[in-house]
Amino acid sequence: MPHTTPLKLYNSLTRKTEVFHPVHKGQAKVYSCGPTVYNYPHIGNMRAYVFADTLGRTLSLKGYALTHVINITDVGHLTDDADAGEDKLEKAAAASTQSIWDIAKHYTEAYWADIAALNIREPAHWSIATDYVPQMIEFAETIAAQHCYELDSGLYFDVSSIDQYGSLARHKTDDLEGRIDSVDGKRQPQDFAIWRKTPPGEKRQMEWDSPWGKGAPGWHLECSVMSEKLLGLPFDIHTGGIDHREIHHPNEIAQNQAFCGAGGHACGSGANIWMHNNFLIDRTGKMSKSSGEFLRLPLLIEKGVHPLAYRLMCLQAHYRSELEFSWDNLAAALTRLKRLVLGAQKLKEHEDERDISHPLILQAKADFEAAMSDDLNTPKALITVEQVIAMKRVCDGDRYRLVMQMDEVLGLDLLHLDREDLRIRPADAQLTEEEVLARMMERQAARDERDFERSDRIRDELTDAGIELMDGDPLGWEWKLSL
C-alpha cells in the first residue's frame, strides 16, 4: 500500500493526537500490559489485546518493523491496583488445591487460547514476570538510594523524589487518596512498594531473596523492568486499558524516570506515547474479573458465536470510546461478519484476474490507510472494506487483492473463513443441522400446500429451539441461531 498519510496516535500523556516518530528509524517498539493470571480473562480484557494487535498491524502496514512485548503477570499484582490487599495469585492459590505455579500456567494457557481465537498476532516476546526477578532486584538497587525508603513491609518508592509524579492520570492525585490504604510509615499515600517483604513467620509460595529480605517484586516494577530489558528506554508506545492510566502507568513512569536519571540519560517517561483503550461495559458497568460473574470468550463460542464476531464488535467502535456489550450487538456483528465473508469469498473465485489498478481501488486503498492512520479509526476503515466488496465496474481480482491487504490490518480472517465456519453449533443445541433442514423442508411443503397454520407452527417450534428462520435474506442465509 502507498504510505502517504502520516500515522497519528492519541497520546494520553500529552493529551494530544501526535504524528508518530519512532525512536529508531523504521522500527516500532511496543509494550502492552498483559493479564494477571489468577483467573480467566473476560471479554473486556480481550478488548485491550484486540486494540494492541490492531495498533501493531497498523504499524506493520505503515512499514515499521514491529517488536511487540506482552507480559504475563504471575506475581506481584495486589487485589487493589494501589498499594493494598493481597497478591492476587497468592489469594487464588490459598483458595485452591493447586500450586500457584499451576494456577498461573492454567490461566496463561486459557489466555493464549483466547488470543489465538481472536486472530491476535503473537508478539515477539511473551515476558513472564517471574522470569525477570533478578533483573527486577538489580533495577530496584539502581534506584533505591535516591528514590526509595525501606519499611518493615518492604521497599517503597518515594513519589516526591521525581518531577511531576502522576501527570498521566486524569484524576487529581488527591482524589485517589481515599482509595489508597495507608501503610504505616509511608511518606506519601501515593508511595508504592517496589519490593514486598514476606512478613516474619510466613512463607509465600513465590518468594525470592533480595537485599531487603525475602519477598516478591511489586507489580509496577515488573513492567518497567521487562520493557527496559526487551525494548530499551525510551521505547515507542506503551498500551493498556484506561484503568492503568491512573495508578499503574504513573508508577511505571516514576520508576522509569528514576532509572534513567540514575543512569545519567534522559528517557522522558520511558515510552514516548502512552495509549489506553476504553472499557467494555455491560449494563451493570465495567466488566471486571474480581466481580465473580463475567463473560468469557469460550462462552460466546458455546452459544454459537464465532470469536471473530467479537473482534469485529470491538473494531466497530473506536478504541477510545466505551463499548457496551449486549447479545444483540454481538449478533449484529456476527451478521456483518457473515456478509463480509460471503462478499470476500465471491471475489476469491476470480483471484487470478488481473487488471491495471482501477482509480476506485487506489482511492479505496488511500481511504483505508487514512482511516487507520487517524488514531486507528477502525469503524471508518470497515466501511471502506464493505465499499470495496460492493464496488461495481472493478475487476474481482483487484478487489480481492485489496480486501486481502485490508484484512491483514483488521485481522478478521475474511479470506480463510467460510460460510460454514461461521455457523458454530452451540453447546446446548437441541437440533442437529440436518434436523433443522428437514424441518425447513416440511415447512416449505406446508407452505406449498398453503397450510399456513402448519408452517407457522413449525416456525414457532424452531424458534423455541433457538433457530431463527430468515425468509428472503438477501445473502441467502436460510436460518440463524437466535442468541
Ligand code: AMP
Ligand atoms: P488485568 O488482567 O486485570 O491486569 O487486565 C488486563 C488488561 O485488560 C489491562 O490492560 C486492563 O486495563 C484491561 N481491562 C480490564 N477490564 C477491562 C474492560 N472492562 N474493558 C477493556 N479493557 C479492560
Ligand code: ZN
Ligand atoms: Zn503493566
